Amino acid sequence: MGIETVVLLLEQSxxxxxLALTWDELYNGMEKGKFRQSRPQSDERLNRLFDIDCEAEILDWMDSVESEPSVNVKSSLQNINNGSEGLLKLMEWASPGQWTSWEARTYLYLDVALKREIANRDDLYSHSTWSQMIESLAGIPEEEFSQNVCLDxxxxxxxxxxxLDEAKDPKIIPTYEAHDRTSRLLVHTISRWNKEDGLTGIVGREHMxxxxxxxxxxxxxxILNS
Structure with missing residues (x-):
């Protein structure tokens, strides 16, 4: 399995x-499942941790650091050395789902979408590249983009x-189907990011x-510096 590119949809509110809760309120709420009703509705087409698993990850991380119980969460994260890790876990909670793709395949999808070659990893994850992605995939049908990807x-x-003979290479059909499925989901994800107020995309990768x-x-x- 390769490193995965991730586009995490985030419900800002x-x-x-x-982040406005106190540290103690967040911990107790996650421990007792109090925030499940206010978590964004899961997008059934995308990947997302189950509530109980996401709660466990947040609680485990909170147990690994120290903070004053009465201080609000954002201030606490700002004062913790690895507060960014905690914020990313909270983003995962505040997400309806995420698009994932092997990084090596993400180059292909972006090459096709932007009609240019993605030069390197910095280019792959740059702000300008993903701004162009939002513009390039706006309004394009999922089927059209997936066909372009598969043909390329x-x-x-x-x-x-x-x-391309499946009799000679049994991986041809599964790989084709994976490209078809993942490229369709990329359009779906970008479309939600582009159209829905209060929803934004957080681009990253495993081990980043x-x-x-x-x-x-x-x-x-x-966010932590604001």
């Missing part, structure tokens, strides 16, 4: 409500002299420093 993938295989997740005012470091 839900996160703001969590097949052309690349041909250029490399690789077979939490401070680097998100762009502009929704970059985790910037």
């Amino acid at each position: 839900c996160l703001d409500d969590l 993938w097949m052309d690349r295989r041909k250029e490399l002299g690789e077979t 420093d939490a401070n680097k997740w998100g762009h502009g005012e929704f970059n985790i470091r910037n």
Whole structure:
């Protein structure tokens, strides 16, 4: 399994409500499942941790650090060395779901969407690249984009002299289906990010420093410094 690119949809109001709580209120609420009704409705097409698993991750992280019980959560995170990790976990709670893709495949999807070659990892995760993605995928049907991706993938295989005969390579069909499914979900995710008020996308990757997740005012470091 490769490293995964993630686009986490974030409901801003839900996160703001969590950050306004005291440390003790957040801990007790997560421990007793009090916030489940106010968590964003899960997007059934995207990935998301179950409530109980997300609560457990937040509580485990809170147990690993120290903070004054009566101090609000945002101030507490600002004063904790790895507060960005805690904020990312709260973002996961305040999310209806996330799009994930192997990073190597994400290059393909962005190449096709932007009609240019993504130069490197910095380009792949840059603010400007994802701003262009929102513009490029606005209004495009999922089926059209998935067809473009799959055709591009097949052309690349041909250029490399690789077979497209499923009898010779049993991975052809599963890989095609994965590209079709993941590219459709990318359009779905970008569409929600682009159209829904109060919903934004937080772009990151597995094992990336939490401070680097998100762009502009929704970059985790910037949120903690605001």
